[in-house]
Amino acid sequence: MTSTRRSRIVLVGNPNSGKSSLFNFLTGLNQKIGNFPGVTVDKRAGSTSLPDGTVAEVVDLPGIYSIYPRSLDERIVAEVLLDHHSPAAPDKVVIIVDGSNLKRGLLLATQVIDLGVPAIVAMNMMDLASKAGISYDFKKLSERLGVPVLGINARKGIGLEDLKKQLISKNGAAPIKQVFAMPQEAVAPVAELRGQLGVDNDYEAYQFLEQPNSLTFLSNERSGAVEVIRKRHGFFPGKFQGAETINRYSYIQQLLDEVVIKPSNESWRDRSRMLDRILLHKVWGYVIFFGILLLIFQSIFAWATVLQDFIDATFAEISSWLGNNLPAGTLTDLLSEGIIPGIGGIVIFVPQIAILFAFISMLEESGYMARVVFLMDKIMRKFGLNGKSVVPLISGVACAIPAVMATRTIDNWKERITTILVTPLMSCSARLPVFTILIALVVPEKTVLGVFNLQGLALMGLYLLGFGAALISALVVSWLIRVKERSYLIMELPMYRVPKWSNVGYTIVEKTRTFVWEAGKVILAISIVLWVLASYGPGDEMARAEEAVLDQNANARLTEQGLADRVEAYKLEHSYAGIIGKSIEPLIKPLGYDWKIGIALITSFAAREVFVGTIATIYSIGSVDEDDSGTIKERLREEVNPETGGPRFTPAVGFSLLVFYTFAMQCMSTLAVVYRETKGWKWPMIQLGYMTTLAYLSALFVYQIMS
Structure with a gap:
């Protein structure tokens, strides 16, 4: 039995040309994220149904301005288009150009057409072109380019059926003549x-x-x-690259003189410039950006609380029900004390993760994120960074891994290395579960000035603390790496537009699903390992736990419940997990941490969000009350410091942990990506060393000052 390869369609276009909107409309949720073979550049691929009943694979290539690569992302596009004999070679290339700025998009379009690949030119954003008073003679444009040309609106799905018909058409396989005149x-x-x-x-x-x-x-x-x-x-x-570009633009201008029917009306651009005068103002621009950040972090707490409490209570009920209704035994204990609390420790943060990505997606869709890059360029240069460093730093709020890979757009070696070293200091979504659970423990749920949620302000403060540390670290690194080389930020600001809500929805689902799935696999594996380590120990210590507790409390009157609690605590302390925690306790005790927190610090090195799952598992094992349906927050609030008799998670301990996780690397995946990007272990080890030292000393300072 033989299988036929599905037809492959690749989308090529300038940044901000609407390529992602077209990809989302064609594929819906039938999309996945992977890597191009041999490299760590993200590849978005999905499937779409064509009018003849076939299912085609759609690949969204990184946005580029020219076929000549200056970064790894652009190199990937050149390789895909030039490797005609590869099994992964595209059957059709859809070149997306901005109909409101056709001259810019036609440079890349004519280069791709000259390669002889079967191409279609899709003129997107025709609604904006119409508002600008521009219209085109599509028939003449198609004749001159030698490929089909059609107008679409990818955000509203207009013209996409015609595009799909062209994708199964056999015409337009090669241009009538090449634009480029060979030297x-x-x-x-x-x-x-x-x-x-x-x-x-x-x-x-x-x-x-x-x-x-x-x-x-x-x-x-x-x-x-x-x-x-x-x-x-x-x-x-x-x-001859410069001469080629000049010749192409000369041809493009002649072409536009023939195909543009109506002259441009600049009134719509005037409105965009008016907004820029406000949003890019040297004072008000920063005030507005700060206000947007404040809104985001207020929303993360205010909007997600009800749903979070429901998820927290639900998992507590499930854990309690399993413990009460399943037959007593190892498997039941594993489910109720290990797996369920561990998974609940990550699912509880889905609402907050979704809100974070929703705001990021809306800022990108509206065109405001590009303004943030431009606005922050002035600040970045004062700390030895390139304006392009803003993109990785902002991306680092979502995840440090793609953020580190995004540094490939920085041509200057020194500025790229500096950006790589400081990007993990930006508080990523993996830190969010740690931040929110600890803030809920040590920061009162109050409002300030009747409007601002105090917990939301604390969360924003941690994000700003990470950003400030990144800037100061960049200044130090740029001073240590003495390379006299400068680079410049050149970028085009996209037009403002209302976010396409389906694109925002796709982003929320895709990013949240990826977060839960990737983190969930790690959480599940570590929860099982933790449960084993916490349930078993060397020798016969676990078997003689009750006898040892009775000997230690021979003169004390213990209730049945009190005896059971002390037996469980004894078992946990003498388990393999307890031994590991005890071994590092002398090192972390000056920070206010005990051996249980030490276990969480070790396991969360696999991924920061594992911290919550670990303490949920540890404290679930430590609880023996069969009627206990307490949530994660309640278990942590009730944890007692045996030395003081007071709560374990005091404000001093809580803020010490918050500062530690703000600065600590605690992410093996990020170290692996830095290794791949820098082609060696030198920079990852430097990064791990300075971030760990910074985290430890800062946490020590906070605990000693507050206690």
Whole structure:
């Protein structure tokens, strides 16, 4: 039985051209995130149904402005488009261009068309073009480019059925003529390369000569052949790129003079500029941005509380019901004391994670996030960072892993390394579960000035603390790494628009699902391991727990419940988990932590959010009251410090932990990504060392001052 490969469609376009909106509309929730083979660049892929009944794979390539790569993301696009003989080669390329700014998008479009790949030009944002008073002669534009051209509105789904019909059409496979006029010096090497390597067309062969270090799909033999041809003819890569760009824009301007029917009306751009005068103001711009941050963190607490309490209580009830109704035994204990509390410790934060990603998605969809990058550029440069560093730092609020990978857009080596080293100090979504549970324990649920939630203010303070630490660390790193090289921020600000709510919804579902699934796997595995470590111990200590407790309390009158509680506490203390915690207790005791917290510190190195699942499991095991349906927060509030007789999680301990987790690395995945990005263990170890030292000393200072 043979299987046929599904047709593959790739989406190519400039950043902010509406490519992601088109991808979301075509694929809906039938999409997944993966990596391109051999690299850690994210690849979004999904499936869509075509009019002939076939199901096609749709791949969303990173946004680029030109076929000539300057970053790893752009290199991926060049490789996909130039490797015509790969099994992953696209059957159709959809080039998305902004209909309100066609001149910019046609540079990339003409380059892709010249490669000879079956292409379709989809002119998006035609509603904005209409508002600007612009319309086009699509028939003439299609004739001049040699490929189908159609107008769409990806945000509203307008024109997408026509696009799908074109995707199954056999026409438009190659342009009538190539836009690019081959330089005379390139004619001979291009002809030789085509004959020797079997390259499909002149412009593709020209790109093989122009991009010696980008095309990793070439075998050593083929790459060597290209190098020999280049040297034989004295061809220097990059020599004609400037001339090519000028020639293309000259052609594009002539083309626009023919196909633009109505002149542009600048009134809609004037409104955008008016908004920019406010949002990018040197004072009010920062005030507005600070206000938006305040709204986000207030919402995370105010809107999620009811649903969180429901989830917390539900998992407590499930755990109690399993313990009361299933047959007594190891499996029941594992379920009720290990797995269920561990999973509940992560699911409880789904509402807050969803709210965080909802706001981030809305800011990106509206065009405001690009303004934040521009606004913060002035501040970044004072601390030795590039304006492009803002993108990884902002991305770090969601997750440090893609944020570190986003530094590939930074050409300056020093600024890229500095950004990589400080990005994990930005408080990511994995820290959010730790922050919220500890803030709920030590910060009163009160309002300030009748409006602001005190817990929300505390959460925002932690995020600002991480951001401030990142800036100061960047200043120190840039001072230590003495490389005199400067770079500049060049970016285009997209037009303001109302967020497309389906795109926001897709982002919330996708990111939340990824968070729960990825974190859930780690939580489940660690919960099981923890339960085993906390339920068993060396020798016969566990078996003689009751005897040992009776000997220790021979003169005390213990109730049946009191005896059971002390037996369980004895077992936990003498378990393998207890031994591990006790071994590091001398090191963490100056911070106000005991051996139970020490266990959580160790396990959360796999992922920060594991801290909550760990303490939920540890304190669930320590509770023997069969009627106890207490929530995670209640168990932590009731935990007693045996040395003082007071609560274990005092404000001093709580704030010490909050500061520790604000600065500590505590993420193996981030270290692994930094290793891949820097191609060695030097920078990851430096990063781990300075962040751990900063976290320990800061937590020590906070505890000693507050206690």
